[in-house]
Amino acid sequence: MKCFICKCDSDAPNSLVKHLKLIHGLCSGRTLHIKCGQVGCSRSFGSFSGFRKHLNRCHLSGLFESVEDGEFSPYKNVLDTRDARDVEMVTESLEADTALSSTNIVNSCASVISDMEAAGVGQSLVNSVVISMEEIVKDIQHHAKETVIKNVFSSERDTVMCKKVEACFEELENPFTILNSEYKRSKFLSGKWETVKPIECVIGSRFDTRRNKKTGTYDQVVVQDKFMYVPILSTLESIFKSPYSTEMLKSSTFDDSTLKDIYDGSFFKGHPLFSTEKHSVQIQMFYDDFEVANPLGSKRGIYKLGAIYFTLRNFSPKWNSLLANIHLCALFHAQDVKRYGFSEILAPIVRDIRVLETDGIFIPLYGCHVHGSIVQVTGDNLGLHSLFGLVESFSARYCCRFCLAEKDDFQTEFSEDSSKIVLRTKEMHTAHCQEMAYNPSLPHIFGVKRSCILNSLMFFHTTENFSVDVMHDIFEGIGQYELKILFEYFKEHITLEELNLRILTFDYGFMERNNRPVAVNLCGESNDLGLNAVQSWCLLKNVPLMFGDLVTSDNPHWRLLLLLLQIVNIVLSPMLTQGLCVYLKHLIVDHHKLFKKLYPQKKLLPKHHFLIHYPRCIQKIGPVLHSWCMRYEGKHNFFKKQLKSFKNITKTLAKKHQNYMAHVWQASSTFNRLDIGPGKMVSLNMVKGGSDISEAVQVSREVQVMKVNWAKHSGFIYCPHLVICGKVESEMPVFYQIKSVFIVKDKLLLLTLPLCTVTFHEHFHAYEVTKMMQGFVVFDVNHLCYPKPFAIQMSYEANDTALFVVPYCYLW
Known part of the structure; x- marks a missing residue:
């Protein structure tokens, strides 16, 4: 059995596990990541027990009995013969293992303790567990020593060899002894893993009222406030x-x-x-x-x-x-x-x-x-x-950190090209700070309160x-504000109960199974729907499929929603062009003008104004998705x-x-982790599309590969029936539906069938697709332009059987 790190051979599963622990220092815990390493097998595991079971079940030869039965021991024949030379060999082996494994065993224990602390377990409980484990290990070591001496040496306890064996057991340090206090653990972690220690700094002093325990009175004492x-x-x-x-x-x-x-x-x-x-x-x-x-x-x-x-x-x-x-x-x-x-x-x-x-x-x-x-x-x-x-009230006259526009101008000026939109500069900001320093009685100068x-x-x-920040500006601000207004308009066609029924029963697809929005409450004076950011995003992009049957394509209220969705898709795109930035600027102007035309009695939020600065910000620092x-x-x-x-x-x-x-x-495993679901080893010549995989990765069709139910790579889950965007042709994305997921040579490969993109259905803000019976196409997930998969969805209208793919960004 081969080690996946150094490729050396071991004669049994237990030996291989021991090799991984002692030679390579792998430790149990949430960060453990073991690959099988056997020829043609790409399974990976997060625990040694699961790894052992897999080896026993799939790769154990008939020369050894199962390690799970507890019958195999590398010293079994040695202990039976009790020859002096064999006993000496046992002693030497024990001495070598002791010298090699002591540090790695402590590392393994420290890793488990670190996982406990990261999970939120209190220090008192961690101390209790460590002390208990220290006693248990001490008892096990003593029992093991007495058992070996009794069975190997019987009455010859005073021999030199017996004393060597006893010395070996005495040198086996209890791994929990150097970890049985918070101070010892901190010292060990700092030395082993180069912990960057926080420094306690004084931020200021103040008077506070404290009770004097001796007199029972309350005194004014000086308190130092600190931060880390x-x-x-x-x-x-x-x-x-x-x-x-x-x-x-x-x-x-x-x-x-x-x-x-x-x-x-x-x-x-x-x-x-x-x-x-x-x-x-x-x-x-x-x-x-x-x-x-x-x-x-x-x-x-x-x-x-x-x-x-x-x-x-x-x-x-x-x-x-x-x-x-x-x-x-x-x-x-x-x-x-x-x-x-x-x-x-x-x-x-x-x-x-x-x-x-x-x-x-x-x-x-x-x-x-x-x-x-x-x-x-x-x-x-x-x-x-x-x-x-800057001012921390967005009701203030100057509340924009990008420009000097007044609050009233937010309702009329929708582009940085306007003469009323004066952008802040270094020189201007310095002058404002100096003026505040000369006249500290002023609350602020053009929104500037103090120097930074x-x-x-x-x-x-x-x-x-x-x-x-798209998260706060759109998903927790503009998006919910405008959806609430739109839902109020929908109440002319359906009741609030029917509206919430559609939201709760709509099929959002596998990717959004954890982000489903809850029922909305349209009462109250707040500008939001009571959703968090991911729920708001999920609801916003699926509203066209949910309620598209209630309105016509020329409905101006519907047009406002579609403009917002176009804006969202552009600002969430991982890749943009200068032309898209210009297009975004015009979309924002059209959106804000239409909003004021439809709802003249309602005010645009300050976050609507911040949106007009997005095109310039993207041109300055690239996709703003990377800074949300x-x-x-x-x-x-x-x-x-x-x-x-x-x-x-x-x-x-x-x-x-x-x-x-x-x-x-x-x-x-923190940085190179590929999580996979249940799977099995199969030969490529027994798989539909196996020849395509063989040609794509240049391997023989007889090779064994791992076929899994699902795999998680870079935070995205891939499984059959989901859809990926493989390429864009003539400004139209080409989608592929996943049929199978394979692990070949440590690569995550998707065996897919192409879908035909009929058109971009603007009314539903989704791509209409149809299934095709063409050949398979293989994709390596590392080479996908848009790694996040999509789901195939349908509109809420009962008679509509068309299939749609809802985009989460601008595909080009």
Whole structure:
């Protein structure tokens, strides 16, 4: 049986598992990822027990009995003969195994403990479990020693060989002994996995009323408010030391025809650092507040925390979607920002970035020092305004961070080409900050309340921050606002109960099974439907198929919805052109004009105004999909699910997070994981379409491959009956329906049948397709332009049998 790492042979499943643990240091836990490694088998496993069962069932030869029966032992014949030479061989083997396995066993135990802590288990419970396991292992070791001595040496306990065996058992260190306290675990993790330790910083001092336990009176005492800072430079050094960073780094090749990433935008191409230094470090920061206490409990709001994260735009968007690539920078109480502002929190960040800008850091991959800076700061509108020192009320007269348009102009000016839309500049912002400094009694000057310390950096300024957030602007703002108005209009045709029945019973397809919207409530004064972002997105793109039978194609209310969907598809596209940016600008103008024509009594939201800046932002930094808040807010879940010590909650959570990140970054399965469902080994000559697969990957038709029910790659699930977009011909996408999913030579291949794209049905905002009986087509998922699969759907109208594919972005 072959090891999938070093290809060496083992004589039994148990020996192979032992080899993986001792030689390669694989540890049990959520990060374990084992490949079978046998000829023609592509199965992978997340546990040693599942791996053993597979080997026993599929690959075990008749020379050995099943390891699962517990009868096979590499020392069975040796112990039976009890020859002195054999006993010496056992002793030498035990000594070698002891020396080799001690460290790896401890690593395995530490990995399991780290998984417990990451799952939110409290330190007291972790300590209890570790201490209990320490006692159990100690008893097992003692029992094993006595059993070996009793059966091998019987009455000859005073011999030299017996004493050697006893010494071997004594040298078997209990793996839980060095992990039985929080201090020991922290010390071990820091030494083994290079944990970047958070630093406790003082943000300010204040007077607080505290009860004197001796006198029973209440006294005024000075309290220091603190926050946790994770040094950016140390985190960067840790990232670039990892062998996985080499794979994740992308080559920055400029492309004038398409906008795929930030390096294709005009901002990057004209930047004094990023455009001149090829390997410069590009830091994208994010700020947001979140609640860690029970949102319905009495402590709601008291323990609301603020977090600053960062990602590296040097890595491709595929890798930056991993939560492991979102790093913690600062963790603080949200109420401290109101007391002291952001200057003290941002001070250590700015200090590190200045060092990065002037001195740089040494990156082993390049063999030299590399400079870097902040390339963009993203977040929701309120968070960015707070961070940048702008007004935090969107009812204010000047509430746009991109321009100086007044609030009343939002209802009439729908393009940056308007003379009333004056864009903010560095010089203008500096003048506003100076005026505020001269006259601090003013509430703000053109929306500027104070200077931002980030503007003291050499290569970053808040007026050149072009990140926008589709999640909050459209899915939690414009989309729900306009859907609510549209549903009110639908009440002329159907009742609210019938409307909700359609929403709840509509077939959204396999891909949206977890994002189905709930029933909507049209009562109340709020502008939303009470949905989260993914539910709103799911509902928005499926409304045409759900309610298209209620209106005609020339209905202006329906036209407004279709304009919004076109806008959404463009801003969510992973690849754009300059022409699409111009087209987007005209779509936004048409949409806003039609809205005011249909609903003159209703006001456009400030988020409608922010939308007019999207075309320029895309031209500056590429697809804005790569800077939205969706994945960053997913990072909050780690802190929300932890059991916490509220005495110093920021310190508790920061330490837990850094230990977890050290554990995750040492596991290869974090970055190279292919999850597959149940499957079986089949020969290509026994599979329909096997010849197409054989030709596509250049393998023999007699080779054994793995056919699976489903596979998950880069966050997307592929299974039969789903649809992929294989190419675009004459501005019309060509769709292919998945028939089978195969693993061949560690590649995920999709065996598909082409569909005929009849037309783009504008009324339903979907592509009408029909099935074809043509030959098979094979796709490698790594080469798909649009990796997210689609579902085949039908409209709600009972007599309509047409098949539709609803696009989630602009396909071109």
